[in-house]
Amino acid sequence: MEKFAFIIHPLTAKDFSRKFPFAKNWPDRFVEGIMKYIPPFKVSEITGVVSDHAEAQGWFVGCPLTSRQMLEMPEPYVIKKIIKAGKVAEKLGAKVVGLGAFTSVVGDAGITIAKNLNIAVTTGNSYTVATALEGTRQAAKLMGKDITQANIVILGATGSIGAACAQILAREARYMTLVARNEKKLEKLAEQIFRSTGLAARVTANTKSALKAADVVIAVTSAVDSIIEPEDLKPGAIVCDVARPRNVSRRVAEMRNDVLVIEGGVVKCQGT
Ligand SMILES: NC(=O)c1ccc[n+]([C@@H]2O[C@H](COP(=O)([O-])OP(=O)(O)OC[C@H]3O[C@@H](n4cnc5c(N)ncnc54)[C@H](OP(=O)(O)O)[C@@H]3O)[C@@H](O)[C@H]2O)c1
Numbered sequence: 001m002e003k004f005a006f007i008i009h010p011l012t013a014k015d016f017s018r019k020f021p022f023a024k025n026w027p028d029r030f031v032e033g034i035m036k037y038i039p040p041f042k043v044s045e046i047t048g049v050v051s052d053h054a055e056a057q058g059w060f061v062g063c064p065l066t067s068r069q070m071l072e073m074p075e076p077y078v079i080k081k082i083i084k085a086g087k088v089a090e091k092l093g094a095k096v097v098g099l100g101a102f103t104s105v106v107g108d109a110g111i112t113i114a115k116n117l118n119i120a121v122t123t124g125n126s127y128t129v130a131t132a133l134e135g136t137r138q139a140a141k142l143m144g145k146d147i148t149q150a151n152i153v154i155l156g157a158t159g160s161i162g163a164a165c166a167q168i169l170a171r172e173a174r175y176m177t178l179v180a181r182n183e184k185k186l187e188k189l190a191e192q193i194f195r196s197t198g199l200a201a202r203v204t205a206n207t208k209s210a211l212k213a214a215d216v217v218i219a220v221t222s223a224v225d226s227i228i229e230p231e232d233l234k235p236g237a238i239v240c241d242v243a244r245p246r247n248v249s250r251r252v253a254e255m256r257n258d259v260l261v262i263e264g265g266v267v268k269c270q271g272t
Pocket of ligand 1: 104128155157162264
């Protein structure tokens with residue numbers, strides 16, 4: 001039996017009160033203040049994972065810090081708490097641990113965490129990239145859009161997931177815009193893409209203007225608040241929202257029936 005664990009954390013304070021309903025009416029900052037003192041713990045057990053090749057059992061381990069805390073609190077403190085969550089996984093008997101949501105965004109994307117654990121550590125980002133691209137291609141097909149002719153916008157293009165998505169899609173796309181806040185990093189990425197694929201991608205730090213012209217958007221920033229609003233999107237646009245917390249505002253679903261927003265990195269397993 002293969003044994004694994006996956007570290008999760010509340011994306012916002014509201015997620016904490018879903019698990020602990022007594023905290024439902026507490027102010028967010030108060031919930032966050034309390035969470036700082038809760039050590040990582042086993043959230044639940046995962047059983048019945050069976051394939052033709054192996055059988056697996058695992059655990060979700062909670063690291064009580066919100067996305068905002070992971071970005072705003074001192075990095076050494078956050079990394080130490082994630083390592084403690086990894087130690088819980090080790091004690092449970094996991095042989096590999098996955099870093100969920102912001103636990104792989106903070107610091108050096110898992111390197112320090114891996115150095116401090118005795119089991120294998122993965123961000124799972126390669127799989128996220130593969131599923132986000134596959135989902136985007138299928139969504140484009142469904143909406144009758146030709147990826148090779150579409151204007152593709154990657155939000156969070158210089159990130160771990162964004163850069164890989166951009167580099168792969170650049171082999172099939174003709175029009176691509178790379179978006180993030182740091183323009184120097186964007187230019188460096190655009191240069192690499194040009195050298196490896198011949199595609200001259202545009203770069204901008206202006207998310208709103210890039211979205212206005214986008215046929216297909218891959219949204220994968222580490223922003224803690226939504227950055228895509230209903231008025232930003234072109235009619236008929238497709239958005240693959242990979243980010244957690246999501247980059248697409250809830251208002252998009254309410255106000256834009258003409259656009260298709262899909263969840264990136266969500267996979268239906270065989271037999272489920
Ligand atoms: N769905 C899934 O299965 C799954 C799996 C893994 C990760 N994720 C999520 O994917 C997201 C990205 O993860 P990652 O590991 O690729 O993170 P990362 O390496 O830290 O990259 C984040 C990217 O977002 C950009 N960015 C941050 N804030 C921005 C803003 N306000 N506007 C525009 N760009 C912004 C950053 O560049 P600048 O700093 O220059 O702006 C960078 O390009 C996170 O939300 C994470 O939780 C989802």
